[in-house]
Amino acid sequence: MSSQVFFQIQSSFILLLMYIGIYYRQFPTRHVKLMVITIAWDLILILQIELSRGAIKKAAHSVVNPTFLTIHISIAVSTVLLYFGMIYTGRKMLQKDYSVHKAHRLMGKTTVMFRTATYVTSFFVV
Ligand code: HEM
DSSP, X not given: OOHHHHHHHHHHHHHHXXXXXXXXXXXXXHHHHHHHHHHXXXXXXXXXXXXXXXHHHHHHHOOSOHHHHHHHHHHHHHHHHHHXXXXXXXXXXXXXXXXXXXXXXXXXXHHHHHHHHHHHHHHHHO
């Protein structure tokens, strides 16, 4: 199995876990567990990709489809930034501060859309 296939399989499971986590959004214990695993695994996947072939380096020198690659990397980086927002607002709610509830929900929808877009665009850049 090529490392590319291995990465795509992991990415599929991560996305699936995220959807399951959203499904359990009304059950904080299960939701938080699933989302923490999702985010941690996604960060580990990025690390694996970067360490194995230098994604940033590839992006800088790609001639295959630079436009798609730029779009893909931009969405992927935004997703990671959104993860930190999700953890911050999620932790606030766990501390009974529900003033961030709307922000968590809005950012949550954006995060799912961005992570899905990262997944879809990844097929165009390999
Ligand atoms: C990508 C990551 C995440 C996404 C997409 C996400 C999404 C959501 C969504 C859509 C809701 C329901 C909001 C509503 O309509 O009421 C929710 C609720 C919640 N989330 Fe997250 N979340 C994520 C990560 C986290 C993390 C990391 C934490 C904790 C550290 C967290 C804690 C919570 C809590 C406490 C609730 C409220 C549950 C309740 O009492 O009903 N979430 N989340």
